[in-house]
Amino acid sequence: MAAGRGALREGCITHSDRGAEYTSCEYRSAIEELGIRQSVGRTGSCCDNAAAESFFGLLKAKIGTTVWESHD
Template sequence: IDCHTKAVIGWATDDNYKTALIETAITMAARNHQLTAGAIFHSDRGSNYTSTQFAATLKGLGIRQSVGRTGICYDNSMAESFFATLKNERVHRTVYPTREHARRDIARYIELRYNTTRRHSALDYRTPRQVHDEYLKKQPAA
């Protein structure tokens, strides 16, 4: 999640929660978005996030790693808030006949609703796309 725009910039789904799943999401973020040098990836202290394999992936992408304090959910509140929103607005309201249906529906929700049209109170009720576009307009021409 981009801290400035609140957009989900990297995501992945699978039937397991292994380090490779998280690597897929962070690689998507690095490839699809212009991350500045030294961008920070923050997470909780889950074993997947603190593994040497994941640390090597972040280093290879030029991303710095940050982890929250043990047992303090507020340190990772943006991620916690996103997942609560995803569950409340989509997952708990939908019956998925297959995992593939769920994956496609969640992808559509993230890309076509959450990132583009859903207003966020933390953004003065603007959308992540609006905040991103406003940021780009303020940048000097190259």
């Protein structure tokens, strides 16, 4: 989706778990064609992505249910 929107820069990193869709030859080929790097978490290590999960959890808790009066 990011590639389709033109939001990727060459050399950026995509991070995922070791799911079959992210380790497939087709996905790896697409990553290579886009000129980006692939990063995958270690098997059985929930700590690899802990900082990002913590940040987004806090973000959702703070603004996810807030109803704003305006876009400003």
